[in-house]
Amino acid sequence: MSGVVHTSTAELFLVGQDASNMMGNPAGVCYPTSTAEVQEAVRWARSKGMAFIARGAGTGLAGGAIPTAGSLVICLTKMNNIRSVDVHRRAAWVEPGVLNADLSRHTSRHGLHFAPDPSSQQSCTIGGNVANNSGGPHCLSEGVTSAHILALEVVLPSGEVCILDAENSLFDLRGAFIGSEGMFGIATAIEVRLVQNPPHVSTMVVGFASVHEGAMAVSAIIASGIIPSALEMMDAPITRAVEEYVHAGFPLDAAAMLIVEIDGLEHSVSDGTRQVKDIVLRFGATSFKVAQSAAERALIWKGRKTAFGAIARIQPNYYLHDTVVPRKKLAEVLSQVSAIATEEQLQVMNVFHAGDGNLHPILMFDKRVEGVMDRVHRAGSEIVRVSLEAGGVLSGEHGIGLEKRDFMRWMFTENDLLFQQKLRAAFDPEGISNPHKVLPRGSGCADASSIPPGSWM
Amino acid sequence: MLRQPVNLGSVVDDLQYQMANSDVVNIVGTNSTGVASSSPDACALKAPSGIISYEPDELMVSIFAGTSMSEINFELQRVRQRIVIPEWGTIGGAIATCRNGLRESHHQTLPNNVLQCTVVAADGSLFQGGGQVVKNVSGFDLVKLLVGSWGLLGLIVEVTMRTEPIPQASQWVQSPEPVASEQISNLYRPAVVTRVDGVMYVLLEGHKLDVEQEISHLHGFALCESPNFIHSTSLTNLHRLSQDLPHSIEWDIRKQFDPTNKLNRHIAIQRNLFT
Numbered sequence: 146m147s148g149v150v151h152t153s154t155a156e157l158f159l160v161g162q163d164a165s166n167m168m169g170n171p172a173g174v175c176y177p178t179s180t181a182e183v184q185e186a187v188r189w190a191r192s193k194g195m196a197f198i199a200r201g202a203g204t205g206l207a208g209g210a211i212p213t214a215g216s217l218v219i220c221l222t223k224m225n226n227i228r229s230v231d232v233h234r235r236a237a238w239v240e241p242g243v244l245n246a247d248l249s250r251h252t253s254r255h256g257l258h259f260a261p262d263p264s265s266q267q268s269c270t271i272g273g274n275v276a277n278n279s280g281g282p283h284c285l286s287e288g289v290t291s292a293h294i295l296a297l298e299v300v301l302p303s304g305e306v307c308i309l310d311a312e313n314s315l316f317d318l319r320g321a322f323i324g325s326e327g328m329f330g331i332a333t334a335i336e337v338r339l340v341q342n343p344p345h346v347s348t349m350v351v352g353f354a355s356v357h358e359g360a361m362a363v364s365a366i367i368a369s370g371i372i373p374s375a376l377e378m379m380d381a382p383i384t385r386a387v388e389e390y391v392h393a394g395f396p397l398d399a400a401a402m403l404i405v406e407i408d409g410l411e412h413s414v415s416d417g418t419r420q421v422k423d424i425v426l427r428f429g430a431t432s433f434k435v436a437q438s439a440a441e442r443a444l445i446w447k448g449r450k451t452a453f454g455a456i457a458r459i460q461p462n463y464y465l466h467d468t469v470v471p472r473k474k475l476a477e478v479l480s481q482v483s484a485i486a487t488e489e490q491l492q493v494m495n496v497f498h499a500g501d502g503n504l505h506p507i508l509m510f511d512k513r514v515e516g517v518m519d520r521v522h523r524a525g526s527e528i529v530r531v532s533l534e535a536g537g538v539l540s541g542e543h544g545i546g547l548e549k550r551d552f553m554r555w556m557f558t559e560n561d562l563l564f565q566q567k568l569r570a571a572f573d574p575e576g577i578s579n580p581h582k583v584l585p586r587g588s589g590c591a592d593a594s595s596i597p598p599g600s601w602m
Numbered sequence: 603m604l605r606q607p608v609n610l611g612s613v614v615d616d617l618q619y620q621m622a623n624s625d626v627v628n629i630v631g632t633n634s635t636g637v638a639s640s641s642p643d644a645c646a647l648k649a650p651s652g653i654i655s656y657e658p659d660e661l662m663v664s665i666f667a668g669t670s671m672s673e674i675n676f677e678l679q680r681v682r683q684r685i686v687i688p689e690w691g692t693i694g695g696a697i698a699t700c701r702n703g704l705r706e707s708h709h710q711t712l713p714n715n716v717l718q719c720t721v722v723a724a725d726g727s728l729f730q731g732g733g734q735v736v737k738n739v740s741g742f743d744l745v746k747l748l749v750g751s752w753g754l755l756g757l758i759v760e761v762t763m764r765t766e767p768i769p770q771a772s773q774w775v776q777s778p779e780p781v782a783s784e785q786i787s788n789l790y791r792p793a794v795v796t797r798v799d800g801v802m803y804v805l806l807e808g809h810k811l812d813v814e815q816e817i818s819h820l821h822g823f824a825l826c827e828s829p830n831f832i833h834s835t836s837l838t839n840l841h842r843l844s845q846d847l848p849h850s851i852e853w854d855i856r857k858q859f860d861p862t863n864k865l866n867r868h869i870a871i872q873r874n875l876f877t
Contacts, residue, residue, distance in 0.1 A: 233783065278739045289737065291746065292714045301851075315754075315873055316852050317700075320713055320746025324739050341791055368659035370682065370767035410790055410812035469735040471660055501737040530603060538733040539740040549740075555603050556733070556740055564721075564729045565742040567858035571851050583741060 148182050150175050150189075150217065160218040163203040163210040164265075166464065167547060171198070171212035176223045180298060180306060180333040183219060187331065188304040190217040191577065198579045199331040201242060201270035204263075205277060206465055207546030209326045213581055219331060221272050227251055228334065235339045236295055241272025241332050245279075248337070257339035260287035263542065264450045275332050278324030280542035282375040282449065283406075285500040287340065289542070291323045298334035302573040310336070321568060326544050327579035329572035343374070343408035347418040348442045351425045352399030352432035356380055356495075359401035360476035362428035363499040366405065367472055369424060371417050375406040376500025377449055383494040383507070386455040393448030394441075396432045403499065404449055452496045453507075460492065460509035464521050468532035469541040472502040481531040482506045488527075489520040503541035504532065529555065545583045553585045607728060608720060610666075613650040614728070614759050620645060621757065622726025627864050629753035631668065634691030635699055641867065647722075649694045649759045653677055662717065662734065664762045667694025683765040687712060694758045700750030713749045715764040721748065721756035724860040734762050747855070753866040754875060755859040771810040775823040777802045789816055803829055853877060 150173040151157075161169040172195065177183045190197040196216040203210050212218050225242035232255045239248060245266040249258040261274055262281035273279070275297065280289045287293070296310030297319055309319040322329050353359040359378055366376065379387070381400050388395045396402055403425070407417040422433055436442040456463050470478045479495065486493035486508065497505040508524055510517045529539060529552050539549050539556050553562060566584055569576075621627060624645035631648065649667035653674065656663040658681045665674060671689050678684050687696045695701070697719070702712045718732035731744025748758060772793075781802050786795055794805035804823070806813045817823070856870065857877040863870060870876040 233787070278743070280737060280739075284737070288714050289739075291743070292711070307851075314852055315750070315752065315875070316855060317713065317746050317750055318851055320749070321743055323746070324743050328742075344790060364659060367661065372767070410808060410816070412811040412815075413809035416809060469733075469737050471657075471662075471735060473657075473660060498737070502735055503737050533603075536734060538735050538738045541735075541737040542739055544739050545741060553741060554605060556605055557730070558605050558607050560607070560723075560727050560729045561605075561731070561744075562741075564723065564731070564744060564859070568742050568744065568747060568855060571854035571858055574854070 148175050148177055148185060160200060160203070160220060161212060163205045163208065165206050165208040165211065165546070165548060167208040167211045169212040169216075170214045171218045172215045174218040174220055176220050178223045180300065183221070183224075183300045183331055183333050184304055184306055186217065186219050187300050187302065191302075191304060196577045196580045199241075199272065199276070199327045201273035201276075202244070202265075202268050204265040204269040205273065205546065206467070206543045207540065207548040209277065209544050209546030209579070209582055210273075211547055216580075221270070221331070221333075224333065225270075230255070230339075232257070235341070236336055237339060238334055238336050239271050240334055241270060241275070243271045245269050245271060245274060252339055253342070255339075256342045258342055259337055260284070260293050260340050261290045264453070266450075271335055271337065272332055275323055275335055276325065276327050277542065277544045280498065280501070280503070282377050282404075282498060284542075285376055285498065286372050286374040286408075291320060293338045293340075294319065294323055294335060295338050296336040297322055297332045299330045299332050301330045302575065302578040306333070322572075324544070325569075325572070326546060326582055328569055328582060330578055345411050345414040346374075346406065346408040346442065347414050348436040348445055349403075349405040349418065349421060350395060350432075350434045350436075350445060351403045351405060351430050352396030353401045353403070354399070354429060354431050356401040356479050357476045358429045359403055360479060360499070362403065362425050362430070363475060364472050365424050365428060366421060367500060369420060371407070371420055373405050373417070373421070373500060374408045375404065376498070377404040378402070378495065378497055378499035379404075379449070379452070380495040382492070383452055383455070383496045386459055386494070387448045387452050390455040390458065391444065391448040391451060393444045394434070395448060399431055404445060449496070456494065456507060456509060460511055462510050462512045464508045464510070464525060465543075466504070466506045466508070466525060466528050467540050467543040468529060468537055469501065469503045470532050470535045470537035472500075474535040474537070475499060475502060475504075478504065478531055478535050478537070482528055485524050485527045485531070489524040491520060491524055498541070501541060502537070526552070547582060550581075550583060551585050553583070608730060610720065610728075610760055614722065617647055617649075617722050617757065617759060618726045618728060620647060621722050621724065621864075625862070625864060626867060627724075627757075628868075629698070629757050629866055631692040631695035632670070632690075634695060644867070647757055649692070649757060651692070654760065658683060658765070661736070661765045661767075662762060663765055664718075664734070664760065665693055667697070667758045667761055668692050669694075671696060678765055679768070682768045684768050685715065685763050685765055693761060693763070697749050697758060697761060698751060698753050713746055715766075716745050716749055716761060717764055718760075718762035719745050719748050719758050720760035721758050723756045724862065724864045729756070732762070736764055752869045752873075754856055754870055754873075756865070769807040769809075771813040772805065772807045773813050773817065774826045774828055775804050775806070775817060775820060776826045776829070777820075777823045779822050781822060785820055788819065792816075798829070
């Protein structure tokens with residue numbers, strides 16, 4: 146291979162991990178700069194009988210980017226060009242290593258942005274967004290990544306390059322590829338849809354005396370027919386931690402606060418703001434504030450999106466969960482989560498996409514304490530269990546990866562999983578593209594035989 | 603804690619039995635697309651109809667796939683909600699053919715609003731993709747694969763759809779004259795922009811005053827009724843033929859899902875997916 150495969154211990158250590166608590170042991174890493182080089186890397190790995198794994202910024206939380214032992218990491222961070230922006234069609238072709246926030250910064254001069262806005266948007270890549278079908282606060286009204294990808298140029302596990310878009314195939318292969326966590330091949334160029342920046346934005350911060358009242362208000366807002374552009378909840382512990390860190394003016398006396406944002410044309414925003422105010426007051430809001438300037442709004446979002454940084458001031462380690470429940474079950478499941486944490490003697494904080502029912506309980510701990518990881522994992526699986534029992538799903542935006550792979554049988558039947566495996570097999574019959582993720586072992590998954598022995602799992 | 607298979611009642615049990623015991627199956631709805639063919643040797647299977655559960659507050663409805671769009675939207679309209687799919691045929695047919703209508707705005711396009719599908723597979727087994735929540739990245743996206751799959755991968759028997767509030771105001775405008783593109787690009791997220799036979803049609807939706815204000819910025823446009831041409835767009839999906847590489851993936855998917863070429867042979871042959 147003309148490109149270099151790096152094998153230094155330090156480099157392999159870096160690409161052996163992502164933002165989860167897991168660690169992999171790859172055989173090598175390369176940094177292609179073009180589609181042809183990605184193709185070459187895939188072909189090289191195949192010729193050596195190696196599995197390969199695409200990697201962006203490594204911000205994933207479910208271990209989807211943890212390489213299996215002996216695999217080749219194909220790191221795409223050097224493919225970070227915005228190839229073209231078509232202002233008229235409101236679309237852009239970008240390479241997978243482009244950072245999410247850089248894309249929107251780049252297109253802001255045209256009054257356009259890329260809608261998915263995960264909290265990691267300053268460091269996560271568009272390629273990673275495609276692999277995980279990423280969300281973010283504003284996906285409540287805008288939809289998740291899948292709604293914003295028009296076409297993909299993909300290097301298949303066979304080494305062939307193809308375009309997946311609406312024109313080229315009968316089946317929606319583009320849609321099937323998005324969220325496949327790197328197991329269907331590697332996206333080497335991505336045509337994204339850009340959306341118009343809203344002319345009017347109203348960002349409200351609302352305090353409540355209880356989490357329950359806040360959760361009830363969330364359901365009532367959605368039920369009223371308003372679709373806010375974002376509807377986020379933070380409980381008191383995380384609000385206090387963030388406020389000390391960011392000074393966003395969050396209500397410190399509230400047990401829970403909501404960030405409600407409405408955007409669009411003038412009258413829908415002003416009427417919507419009035420309606421939201423009426424609803425939250427009816428549900429016992431103790432404070433209500435509307436951001437008066439763009440700077441104030443930016444500070445609120447900074448507070449929301451840097452919440453995880455604030456946690457480091459409380460405990461050295463945290464485990465961030467991600468499940469989705471029907472919105473009407475929010476209050477009930479939140480109290481169950483709190484009871485689970487108490488049972489396992491762990492601190493828990495909640496900062497999450499309430500409007501989608503997408504929970505993100507954060508368990509905080511010091512991993513130097515003996516036995517604490519067992520308690521963290523026990524609590525985690527209980528949180529998954531109560532979410533599924535409430536009619537929810539395993540993950541809203543972090544994906545399955547390794548973290549939730551073995552929970553898949555809690556949500557899907559063997560036959561459901563068999564058909565997911567059939568789809569995988571059509572893209573990657575040999576199971577060499579990011580093997581061993583997502584599908585639990587024994588679900589007709591053919592990956593096991595195709596990777597070198599000594600897998601860490 | 604193992605997930606138990608869903609039970610959708612004896613009608614679906616019967617469909618599973620018939621599917622398992624037929625060599626050739628045609629999936630039929632109301633034939634609103636005009637492409638259903640009737641091979642004499644084929645067993646015609648039709649999804650059951652009826653609304654299973656509707657939770658307006660959750661903006662979500664579960665429906666047997668054979669339910670007509672007009673019945674669904676009649677129910678939804680009672681609480682001022684809707685599913686934006688052209689008002690003919692069945693919901694299952696709309697999903698199988700990706701009958702999107704002309705909506706530009708992504709959150710109104712069909713694939714993003716299908717949350718869950720339950721399918722009778724070619725072997726008669728039942729499988730589900732997706733989940734009954736609005737946001738879900740659990741496992742591979744079988745729902746996206748099924749939308750627009752023309753019955754080649756299984757018989758969709760049940761779907762859970764996201765519903766949306768009906769906007770306060772909804773107004774079509776048209777211009778027979780060529781329109782400066784800035785006029786259109788200055789509009790904020792119009793619901794539909796399309797040109798048919800030289801006539802430009804735009805649909806604006808939202809707050810009544812906002813819609814009025816947007817219309818006041820347009821020059822050379824006149825208010826009009828919802829145009830009928832939307833009916834003619836449903837066949838376009840089938841006729842966009844694949845010639846390229848992904849074809850081999852489509853071929854493999856079809857082979858994985860229907861190894862004996864049981865389902866909708868006339869479409870498989872037409873699409874060169876007869877494996």
